[in-house]
Amino acid sequence: MGVKEQTVEQIIEAIGGKDNIAAATHCVTRLRFALKSEDKVNKTMLENVDVVKGCFSTNGQFQVVIGQGLVNKVYDELVKITGIESASKEDIKNAAEKNLNPLQRAIKTLGDIFIPILPAIVTAGLLMGINNVLTGKGIFYGDLSVVEVHKQWKDVADIINLIANTSFTFLPGLIGWSAVKKFGGSPLLGIILGLMLVHPALLNAWGYGEAIAKGTVPYWNLFGLKVAKVGYQGQVLPVLASAYVLSNIEAALNKRVPDAFKLLIVAPVTLLITGFLSFIAIGPVTFTIANVITSGFVTIFNKFSLLGGLIFGALYAPLVITGMHHTFLAVDLQLITNIGGTFIWPMVALSNIAQGSASLAMMFVSKDEKVKGLSVTSAISAYLGITEPALFGVNIRFKFPFIAAITGSAIAAMFIAINKVKATSIGIGGLLGFLSIFPKNWGVFFISMVITIVIPFILTIILSKTKKFN
Structure with a gap:
C-alpha cells in the first residue's frame, strides 16, 4: 500500500505545519513528534486523515497512531516533504524534554530509567507466575501442589524459580x-x-x-x-x-x-x-x-483499604496520561522486597482490562468504520497489557468510555483491596495478569476481572445513548 503525498501533507498541516516540527521519528505503529507548540495542532483535522487511527500527547511528545508497516512509509514521505533530518528516539526525547516542567522531567527520568529494564522484570514476573501454578497449593489437587503430586516436576519448578528470581536478586x-x-x-x-x-x-x-x-x-x-x-x-x-x-x-x-x-x-x-x-x-x-x-503505602491499604482501592483504581489511568504511573514501578519493587508482594500491581492489571473493555464497547456503539476497527484492535492490545492505543486512540478521544473504564477499575480495585489481594511480582498487565497473583487470591482476582470486563462495557453503551459522536 502506497502513501499519497496529499495524505502526508494533511498530517503536516494538522500538526501546525512543518515549521512547528522540532524533530520527528517513528516506532512500530506511531509517528513521534517533538513540536514547538502543541497548541497549533488541530486534532479534529488530524483524526479525519484516512491513515490516522488516533493521536495523543505524552512526556512532551506528540504521537500519531498510524499502524504497523504503514507508519514507515508515512514517515519517509514526511521526511521528503518537510526536509527534516531523520531523528532517533533519543533525539526526540531530548527535544521534547524542553517542553516539560521540573516535576514532569523528574517523572520522565524515572520512566527513562525503568522502561529499558521493564522487559526483564515482566519476563521474571511471568516465569514466577508459571512457578506459582506448579508450586501453589490447592489449585488442582485439593491441599496439594502440582510438584507435591508429580514429584518429577519439582526440580523443573526450582530451575524456573531460579531463572525468574535472577532479575529481582x-x-x-x-x-x-x-x-x-x-x-x-x-x-x-x-x-x-x-x-x-x-x-x-x-x-x-x-x-x-x-x-x-x-x-x-x-x-x-x-x-x-x-x-x-x-x-x-x-x-x-x-x-x-x-x-x-x-x-x-x-x-x-x-x-x-x-x-x-x-x-x-x-x-x-x-x-x-x-x-x-x-x-x-x-x-x-x-x-x-x-x-x-x-x-505509608502499607498503612493506607491496611487501614483504609476501600478508600485506597477507590483512589488508585480511579486515578491510575489518568496518571498514565501524565506519565506519573512510572513512579509506581519503584514502589511495586520496594513492596515486593519489604512485604513479599505488591497490592498495587493487581490494580494496574485491572485498570488495563477496564480500558480494553470500554474500547471494545465502542466497536458496537460507533457507526464509524474507522473507529470500529481501531476499537477492537485497541481492546485486544489492552487485554494483553498495552493500553495506550485504547486510552489515547479511543477512550479519551470520546471521553465517556474513559469515564466508564475508570469507574469499573475503581470498583474492582476496591474489591481486591478489601480482600488483600497481592501479586508476587510485576507481570503482564492484562487478562494474563492472574499468573502473577498469589494462587490463594485467584478466586477474588477472577471476580474482579469480570467486574472490569462487564461494568466498563455496559456503562460505555449506556453513556453512548446520551452522547453525540460518529
Whole structure:
C-alpha cells in the first residue's frame, strides 16, 4: 500500500505545519513528534486523515497512531516533504524534554530509567507466575501442589524459580546500568555499582531485620566509624541515588584528568568514592526513606483499604496520561522486597482490562468504520497489557468510555483491596495478569476481572445513548 503525498501533507498541516516540527521519528505503529507548540495542532483535522487511527500527547511528545508497516512509509514521505533530518528516539526525547516542567522531567527520568529494564522484570514476573501454578497449593489437587503430586516436576519448578528470581536478586545491577546511562555516566560502571551493592560478602537485605533482632549485624570499622556490612537486594532508592552520584563524580573527573591517565584514574576513583559514600551514607539514608514510603503505602491499604482501592483504581489511568504511573514501578519493587508482594500491581492489571473493555464497547456503539476497527484492535492490545492505543486512540478521544473504564477499575480495585489481594511480582498487565497473583487470591482476582470486563462495557453503551459522536 502506497502513501499519497496529499495524505502526508494533511498530517503536516494538522500538526501546525512543518515549521512547528522540532524533530520527528517513528516506532512500530506511531509517528513521534517533538513540536514547538502543541497548541497549533488541530486534532479534529488530524483524526479525519484516512491513515490516522488516533493521536495523543505524552512526556512532551506528540504521537500519531498510524499502524504497523504503514507508519514507515508515512514517515519517509514526511521526511521528503518537510526536509527534516531523520531523528532517533533519543533525539526526540531530548527535544521534547524542553517542553516539560521540573516535576514532569523528574517523572520522565524515572520512566527513562525503568522502561529499558521493564522487559526483564515482566519476563521474571511471568516465569514466577508459571512457578506459582506448579508450586501453589490447592489449585488442582485439593491441599496439594502440582510438584507435591508429580514429584518429577519439582526440580523443573526450582530451575524456573531460579531463572525468574535472577532479575529481582540482581535488580540493583539492572537499575545501576539504566540509571547511570540516563545520568550520562558509563553504563558498565553502573552495572558494577549495582552488583557491588548486592555482593555475596554482604549481609543479605532480606535477613537484615532478623539480624537486628538477634544483634548479629556485621560491621566494618573505619577508623572508629561503624558501617553496617549490609547489601541492598531488591532495593530501588539506594542504587538510584548512588548512580546519580557516580555519574557526577565520573563527569567531574573526565573534565579534569588528562586523556593519558583516564583509564587508570577515572573508573577506579569513581567507584572507590561512590562505594564508600554508598555504604556509609547514601545506602542507610535511602534505605530508611524507602522503608518509610513502604510503611505509608502499607498503612493506607491496611487501614483504609476501600478508600485506597477507590483512589488508585480511579486515578491510575489518568496518571498514565501524565506519565506519573512510572513512579509506581519503584514502589511495586520496594513492596515486593519489604512485604513479599505488591497490592498495587493487581490494580494496574485491572485498570488495563477496564480500558480494553470500554474500547471494545465502542466497536458496537460507533457507526464509524474507522473507529470500529481501531476499537477492537485497541481492546485486544489492552487485554494483553498495552493500553495506550485504547486510552489515547479511543477512550479519551470520546471521553465517556474513559469515564466508564475508570469507574469499573475503581470498583474492582476496591474489591481486591478489601480482600488483600497481592501479586508476587510485576507481570503482564492484562487478562494474563492472574499468573502473577498469589494462587490463594485467584478466586477474588477472577471476580474482579469480570467486574472490569462487564461494568466498563455496559456503562460505555449506556453513556453512548446520551452522547453525540460518529
